[in-house]
Amino acid sequence: MLAYYRRCDMRDPACRMQRRLFQEEYAFWQSQLPEELDSEFEWIAEDLAFRLQHTKTYVENRLWAVYALQQLPTLHALQQALWHLDFPRLIAIANTLNVATDKSWEDLDLRLAHYLHPKRENQAIPSAKQIRRFILEYLEQEAEPEQPSQNITITPVAPGLARLEVISSEGAAETIRDAVTKLARRLECTAGEALLKMALGENPNVVVNTYEAHPARGLRTASGAKFSASELATLKASATFREVDFDAETAGYRFSQAMRASIAGRDGHCRYPDCNVAAVYCDIDHVVPYGQGGPTSPRNAQLLCRHHHNKKTKKEITCEINEHGLVTWKTKGCTILLTYPEGFFGDESCKDPPNF
Numbered sequence: 001m002l003a004y005y006r007r008c009d010m011r012d013p014a015c016r017m018q019r020r021l022f023q024e025e026y027a028f029w030q031s032q033l034p035e036e037l038d039s040e041f042e043w044i045a046e047d048l049a050f051r052l053q054h055t056k057t058y059v060e061n062r063l064w065a066v067y068a069l070q071q072l073p074t075l076h077a078l079q080q081a082l083w084h085l086d087f088p089r090l091i092a093i094a095n096t097l098n099v100a101t102d103k104s105w106e107d108l109d110l111r112l113a114h115y116l117h118p119k120r121e122n123q124a125i126p127s128a129k130q131i132r133r134f135i136l137e138y139l140e141q142e143a144e145p146e147q148p149s150q151n152i153t154i155t156p157v158a159p160g161l162a163r164l165e166v167i168s169s170e171g172a173a174e175t176i177r178d179a180v181t182k183l184a185r186r187l188e189c190t191a192g193e194a195l196l197k198m199a200l201g202e203n204p205n206v207v208v209n210t211y212e213a214h215p216a217r218g219l220r221t222a223s224g225a226k227f228s229a230s231e232l233a234t235l236k237a238s239a240t241f242r243e244v245d246f247d248a249e250t251a252g253y254r255f256s257q258a259m260r261a262s263i264a265g266r267d268g269h270c271r272y273p274d275c276n277v278a279a280v281y282c283d284i285d286h287v288v289p290y291g292q293g294g295p296t297s298p299r300n301a302q303l304l305c306r307h308h309h310n311k312k313t314k315k316e317i318t319c320e321i322n323e324h325g326l327v328t329w330k331t332k333g334c335t336i337l338l339t340y341p342e343g344f345f346g347d348e349s350c351k352d353p354p355n356f
């Protein structure tokens with residue numbers, strides 16, 4: 001079987017054109033990269049930002065992306081063969097790795113090249129967020145979230161309105177978002193009102209799922225985000241553990257809470273290609289409709305945001321799911337695209353059942 005990312009299908013004229021444009025852009029940034037990463041880098045980035053009328057961050061991100069790829073020879077060779085990684089993905093790699101350190105990236109280079117090598121035909125390429133998480137998994141020991149000193153800021157945005165920002169671990173941020181969203185939905189109020197009720201101790205009883213594939217890896221959110229050590233202790237103290245069962249099935253139309261939690265942990269976000277809407281905002285879709293005999297089981301289910309759920313219901317696009325949770329999408333123009341489950345359990349969902 002020939003494996004390739006859909007965007008690299010050179011039989012498609014749009015893909016050929018996109019590749020040529022990207023190669024030109026990449027060559028430009030490569031030509032601007034200084035030979036040494038010394039103090040000149042700052043000056044060159046600043047000067048280019050002025051000349052091109054981009055922000056300095058825009059310029060630095062692209063220069064760093066090209067530089068970082070050069071420090072990963074196996075991935076670089078793969079990129080030169082496939083041209084599959086665009087700038088958002090290359091920037092995710094560069095910004096997640098601190099390539100300026102003396103560390104050797106030989107092992108990570110091999111793993112990244114394997115991860116970013118297509119496994120099936122018409123495969124959708126992992127998103128920048130997914131690539132970032134893959135690297136952080138590898139660097140797990142070094143990726144412990146640091147404790148911010150002042151972690152809440154309030155910024156006025158309009159008369160009588162303010163934006164509240166909380167700096168926390170990614171896991172805590174996602175869990176707070178999920179709890180607030182669920183409470184707001186239940187009470188039919190705004191997220192701000194729901195958060196206030198929680199802060200005042202009213203209606204705090206919402207169930208938020210966290211996941212554990214192996215006790216040594218600790219609890220994660222559905223998307224795989226990590227918690228700090230103290231947050232983990234708090235969560236473990238109040239958690240109820242249940243086994244995930246991807247083979248569970250019920251005769252009725254509605255998925256049980258346990259099934260919903262399993263599907264969210266496997267999919268992480270909407271399964272439509274390049275859609276990253278988080279699990280808490282998604283519907284659970286019967287891939288083969290219930291009315292056509294599709295079972296109510298995680299094996300016949302996927303997360304879809306409302307927009308993409310409607311698209312499927314209206315038959316603007318069709319899809320199938322296999323036993324590993326891989327979804328094959330087919331447009332009316334017969335373009336085929338395969339999406340992997342990108343949640344914490346991902347495509348390992350058919351192996352040993354984990355806990356949640």
Ligand SMILES: [Zn+2]
Nearest residue numbers: 270275305308
């Ligand atoms: Zn979607």
